[in-house]
Amino acid sequence: MQLIQFAHGLLPFLAKWPDWVVYLAVVFLFAFAILNTLVAPLTGISTYIERRLAGRAQYRWGPNRVGIRSLLAAMPITRPISKLADVQPFKFIGSKIPGGLLQFAADGLKLFTKEDIIPAQADKMLFRLSPYVVMAGSFAAFAVFPVSFWCSAINLNIGIFYVLGMSSVVVPGILMAGWGSANKWALFGGMRSASQIVSYEIPVAIALMTVVMLAGTMNMNEIVATQRSGYGIEKAGFLGWYLFRYGGLMIVPFVIYFIGGCAEVNRTPFDLPEGESELVSGYHTEYSGFRWSFFFMAEYSNMFAVGAIATTMFLGGPLPPYPVQFTESLPMLIRFGEGFFWFFAKSYFFVLVMIHMRWTLPRYRIDQLMQLCWKVLMPIALVWFVLMCGIKMARMEMAAPAEAPVVAEVHK
Amino acid sequence: MMAALGISLRDPAAWVFLAFAAMTVASALLVAVSRNIIYSAYSLLLTFFGVAGLYAFLDADFLAAAQLLVYVGGILVLILFGVMLTHKIRDINLSNETTNPIVGAVIAGLLFLVLAYVSMRTDWQVVDRGPATPTTQEIGRAFVGKYLLPFEASSILLLGALIGAAYLSRHERKKEA
Numbered sequence A: 001m002q003l004i005q006f007a008h009g010l011l012p013f014l015a016k017w018p019d020w021v022v023y024l025a026v027v028f029l030f031a032f033a034i035l036n037t038l039v040a041p042l043t044g045i046s047t048y049i050e051r052r053l054a055g056r057a058q059y060r061w062g063p064n065r066v067g068i069r070s071l072l073a074a075m076p077i078t079r080p081i082s083k084l085a086d087v088q089p090f091k092f093i094g095s096k097i098p099g100g101l102l103q104f105a106a107d108g109l110k111l112f113t114k115e116d117i118i119p120a121q122a123d124k125m126l127f128r129l130s131p132y133v134v135m136a137g138s139f140a141a142f143a144v145f146p147v148s149f150w151c152s153a154i155n156l157n158i159g160i161f162y163v164l165g166m167s168s169v170v171v172p173g174i175l176m177a178g179w180g181s182a183n184k185w186a187l188f189g190g191m192r193s194a195s196q197i198v199s200y201e202i203p204v205a206i207a208l209m210t211v212v213m214l215a216g217t218m219n220m221n222e223i224v225a226t227q228r229s230g231y232g233i234e235k236a237g238f239l240g241w242y243l244f245r246y247g248g249l250m251i252v253p254f255v256i257y258f259i260g261g262c263a264e265v266n267r268t269p270f271d272l273p274e275g276e277s278e279l280v281s282g283y284h285t286e287y288s289g290f291r292w293s294f295f296f297m298a299e300y301s302n303m304f305a306v307g308a309i310a311t312t313m314f315l316g317g318p319l320p321p322y323p324v325q326f327t328e329s330l331p332m333l334i335r336f337g338e339g340f341f342w343f344f345a346k347s348y349f350f351v352l353v354m355i356h357m358r359w360t361l362p363r364y365r366i367d368q369l370m371q372l373c374w375k376v377l378m379p380i381a382l383v384w385f386v387l388m389c390g391i392k393m394a395r396m397e398m399a400a401p402a403e404a405p406v407v408a409e410v411h412k
Numbered sequence B: 001m002m003a004a005l006g007i008s009l010r011d012p013a014a015w016v017f018l019a020f021a022a023m024t025v026a027s028a029l030l031v032a033v034s035r036n037i038i039y040s041a042y043s044l045l046l047t048f049f050g051v052a053g054l055y056a057f058l059d060a061d062f063l064a065a066a067q068l069l070v071y072v073g074g075i076l077v078l079i080l081f082g083v084m085l086t087h088k089i090r091d092i093n094l095s096n097e098t099t100n101p102i103v104g105a106v107i108a109g110l111l112f113l114v115l116a117y118v119s120m121r122t123d124w125q126v127v128d129r130g131p132a133t134p135t136t137q138e139i140g141r142a143f144v145g146k147y148l149l150p151f152e153a154s155s156i157l158l159l160g161a162l163i164g165a166a167y168l169s170r171h172e173r174k175k176e177a
Helices: A002-010 A012-016 A019-057 A068-074 A079-086 A088-096 A103-113 A124-144 A159-167 A170-180 A184-215 A220-226 A251-264 A289-314 A332-358 A366-399 A406-411 B012-033 B037-057 B061-084 B101-121 B136-144 B148-176
Strands: none
Touching: A019 A103, A019 A124, A019 A289, A019 A332, A068 A079, A079 A088, A103 A289, A124 A159, A124 A170, A124 A289, A124 B037, A159 A184, A159 A220, A159 A289, A159 B061, A170 A184, A170 A289, A170 B037, A170 B061, A184 A220, A184 A251, A184 A289, A184 A366, A184 B061, A220 A289, A251 A289, A251 A332, A251 A366, A289 A332, B012 B037, B037 B061, B061 B136, B136 B148
């Protein structure tokens, strides 16, 4: 309702339209704006980092040309400004900025103009639909990430559970791509990817539930709030993060989550669904142009999502590692900025780790992959869940022996 | 008819409800009549989504997410795997043959009449729509409190099914070798 009033204030003629039309339009515009200003550059910058690091790992340059100067030189109106890059202060600044920063935008434009090829034998409807399903499933999770203190698109009570539910929508999307392509490689890639995601969802969920159990809430903002203090200290800095709580016992669920997260987004060493040596490029073999770029945007936004979930659940989300915020007394917007910085710095750290892993480690075999999931990660995650349960209950008993657990209370 | 059901089109909430309900019913119909089993399976995806949307509309947020996690992430994927691993599945006569359309239609129609009669005769309690209240805590307490025995019984049943499935698939492989 506030949104509708806001829109009416902005554009008076909207008052004549029915409310639900205005509401839908406003919601869609907001979503559009967020996707374009936040998620698209996020994935773009991730691809840039990936390509630069890949270049380093393989002893070559990677993208290092297309930057602000080329953007200015490309348009006739701004071409004179681009000449400024040879003048001294700008020349110095320019030499400090790494080149190729806008390569992802140029590639995006290129993909726009490419021909959209649909194989003749393909199931055309499923083939066309699947990139949207995959992308919608992976972008939906962004709604609940606490990007700063008590600041997320929706403050959902079931936060982390919603993320798990939405990410399961990706699986039918990938199968859709594999089946719709009418290509054996694509089908194998889709099946591998789906079985991998479905299997690794279980240890991942158990590892995350360990944190939920300790925090006593699924709301991501509240999980962050419980990490402010720890070890009996009111403002504990990084000691309050779940990763360092309980004398380091929580490192195990964290490692399980991170391994499982890498497997869920099909990154090396678990990138069998796209194994180039076996499957050409897996479920998106037949895709070209903009549909192909949708799959890649989904992949890179998924990588960021894995980092963001790890950050929120184990590393205090937007909380800084030092006990007291620098900007405590400054205006709210600047305080928000500090949380924003830490959230993105921590999340991008995980993206960097994943990229380094890709260019360092060889690929697993499919049976090894399943063995790791079901015979190693699953039992450890379960045992650790019970262990942390026991520790929490023992602490509750010690803290308040008179207070009976919840079960007895309901039985009356 | 809308007025008889207590739906006012001036209310935006009614439009949300109608959209989700229409999505659920239309896609469910497609599941039943589609000649292509893959399309049936993917229509089921929309049906599950519609039902999850209806749960969310009724402030059952936990149930909506659980619906997505269990039905879309688990059961639908299982169905898709089964379909895609089946030989010659593109043959429509093999997969989606229509049998006894008249008898089916009669039974479905009778079932609809019974359900409609029941829903019209029930004295529904109308609750004012306030702000959404969290349901997770109550669900958790009900599971380990009042409904502890059914909860444990169903988990043992599921465990038994899991072990049985693992045993059956093992057994077959041994015989082949």
